[in-house]
Amino acid sequence: MTHDDRPxxxxxxxxxxxWVLRAAGFRLxxxxxxxxxxxxxxxTSNWDLALAVLVFWAHDRRPRVLVKSEVFWWPLGPxxxxxxxxxxxxxxxxxxxxELTRAAAVGDEFMLxxxxxxxxxxxxxxxxxxxxxxxATGLPVTLAYxxxxxxxxxxxxxxxxxxxxxxxxxxxxxxxxxxxGLRPGRGSTVRLRDEDTA
Numbered sequence: 001m002t003h004d005d006r007p008x009x010x011x012x013x014x015x016x017x018x019w020v021l022r023a024a025g026f027r028l029x030x031x032x033x034x035x036x037x038x039x040x041x042x043x044t045s046n047w048d049l050a051l052a053v054l055v056f057w058a059h060d061r062r063p064r065v066l067v068k069s070e071v072f073w074w075p076l077g078p079x080x081x082x083x084x085x086x087x088x089x090x091x092x093x094x095x096x097x098x099e100l101t102r103a104a105a106v107g108d109e110f111m112l113x114x115x116x117x118x119x120x121x122x123x124x125x126x127x128x129x130x131x132x133x134x135x136a137t138g139l140p141v142t143l144a145y146x147x148x149x150x151x152x153x154x155x156x157x158x159x160x161x162x163x164x165x166x167x168x169x170x171x172x173x174x175x176x177x178x179x180x181g182l183r184p185g186r187g188s189t190v191r192l193r194d195e196d197t198a
Contacts, residue, residue: 010012010060017057021153026051026146029154032059034109036140036158039130040186041176043117049154051146052113055168063113064103066096086112097136104137116188123188131168131192134161143175148182 021028032038032055032066040052058062063108067085077087086103088096104110112133116126143156156175175188181187 001178010057013057014060017054021051021058025151026153027151028055028058029152030144030156032056032061032111032155033140033142033158034061034111035104036111036142037114037130037134037137037154038063038111038113038142038144040113040144040146041086041115041117041126041190042145042179043115044181044183044186047182048115048146051142055144055153055155056111056113061111062109063180065113097133100133101137104139110139117178125191125193126188128192128194131161131165131194135163141172145176145179146182147179148184159177165192165194169195 014091018028040048052063064086066088069087081087086099100112104112114130114133116128116130117123130141133139140158140160142158144154145156146153159171169190169192176190179187
């Protein structure tokens with residue numbers, strides 16, 4: 001039995017998540033690996049987080065998220081850690097990458113979720129943190145999305161980043177080109193500022 005074929009650790013939670021998605025009129029699409037970075041876009045609504053949690057629960061995954069250190073006060077800090085939060089400092093520099101690399105090396109599961117839009121409002125670029133982390137850690141990037149018009153939520157391909165930022169982003173753009181989010185028109189342009197200097 002492979003890791004992905006094993007019985008779910010939380011079958012009730014997985015069934016509940018799938019039921020909620022169906023009840024809300026969403027079709028769950030794709031699969032999730034057990035390791036890597038997951039980028040979700042377009043980020044256009046406060047409901048995106050709730051849908052993301054349901055997708056991960058439906059696939060019996062325990063995602064990690066980056067949370068700024070200011071909110072790690074007691075008793076919220078221990079609760080956040082139990083939910084998979086990774087504490088980040090504003091000026092941690094390479095320390096964050098080193099910490100994530102260490103965390104990814106422990107066990108056969110590590111999944112970090114990032115929203116490259118960085119905002120629910122339209123912007124002319126994405127934040128490049130996910131790309132730099134992928135190159136530094138060697139972790140693949142899974143593309144996740146929500147599409148209001150088709151009522152689909154889930155994942156697409158898992159890609160290895162090559163260091164050719166334009167070519168890598170072209171593959172990502174191709175996937176997200178027809179994804180509209182829950183509030184079409186608010187999504188950010190799928191582009192990194194790093195591409196301007198490539």
